[in-house]
Amino acid sequence: MDDYLSKIKEGILNALFPKFCVGCNKEGQYICENCKVFLGEASLICPVCEKSSFTGQKHFHYSERYGLDGLVGVWEYEGITRAALNEIKHKHIFDTISEFVENAFEVMKKDVLRFKPFLSFLYLEDTYIVYVPMFLKKEKRRGFNQAKLIAETIGKVTEKEIISLLMKIKDTSLQTDLNKEERFKNVKESFDILPDLSFIPRNLALVDDIWITGATMKECCKVLKKAGVQNIWGFTLFRTV
Numbered sequence: 001m002d003d004y005l006s007k008i009k010e011g012i013l014n015a016l017f018p019k020f021c022v023g024c025n026k027e028g029q030y031i032c033e034n035c036k037v038f039l040g041e042a043s044l045i046c047p048v049c050e051k052s053s054f055t056g057q058k059h060f061h062y063s064e065r066y067g068l069d070g071l072v073g074v075w076e077y078e079g080i081t082r083a084a085l086n087e088i089k090h091k092h093i094f095d096t097i098s099e100f101v102e103n104a105f106e107v108m109k110k111d112v113l114r115f116k117p118f119l120s121f122l123y124l125e126d127t128y129i130v131y132v133p134m135f136l137k138k139e140k141r142r143g144f145n146q147a148k149l150i151a152e153t154i155g156k157v158t159e160k161e162i163i164s165l166l167m168k169i170k171d172t173s174l175q176t177d178l179n180k181e182e183r184f185k186n187v188k189e190s191f192d193i194l195p196d197l198s199f200i201p202r203n204l205a206l207v208d209d210i211w212i213t214g215a216t217m218k219e220c221c222k223v224l225k226k227a228g229v230q231n232i233w234g235f236t237l238f239r240t241v
């Protein structure tokens with residue numbers, strides 16, 4: 001679509017479905033320019049021990065053969081980001097996702113030193129994007145999988161292919177009310193590799209909406225690495241600190 005037509009389309013959509021800032025309710029964007037300042041960037045951590053790592057690259061952990069090689073969680077999960085994720089999950093507002101993914105790339109572009117290991121990995125020719133799947137019945141009930149939508153938007157921004165490799169095979173209970181140990185137990189053996197895959201990529205960026213204890217992402221990573229993927233970085237919009 002050329003610029004002119006897409007502007008008309010945007011104008012019509014804005015008139016029909018006005019956007020309101022999740023921070024201050026001002027009309028126009030989901031995060032207005034004033035509230036953007038209050039988004040707290042999360043410091044990066046090693047995905048294995050969750051201790052600080054400047055670039056998100058994992059430290060040397062000898063025992064973690066099937067662990068993540070790096071992790072980027074862009075914003076702290078609090079206040080505004082909590083409200084935003086709520087909008088995404090419960091009000092089906094997909095535009096919020098595009099806005100956050102675009103903002104995330106802005107953040108990373110501005111701080112190349114910190115995000116260089118992740119970005120250079122992401123842009124490698126043989127790096128593909130994969131997302132954390134939902135249990136199919138649950139996805140049908142909700143109507144969408146926000147991790148998939150985030151992955152697809154990243155795919156658009158980076159012109160990268162999104163692939164499906166995983167399926168959720170256990171309808172696990174909601175992680176919200178569980179403590180750390182219970183979360184790990186809850187997701188154990190709840191993912192599997194899709195049957196009849198003809199291609200297992202060498203490098204993957206694994207996408208989810210939020211990193212809380214990392215239980216889900218770690219479990220997905222283990223399954224993917226056991227299937228033959230060699231390097232996996234995790235990417236989430238939010239992280240609890």
Ligand SMILES: [Zn+2]
Nearest residue numbers: 021024032035
């Ligand atoms: Zn605002």
Ligand SMILES: [Zn+2]
Nearest residue numbers: 046048049059
């Ligand atoms: Zn570590």
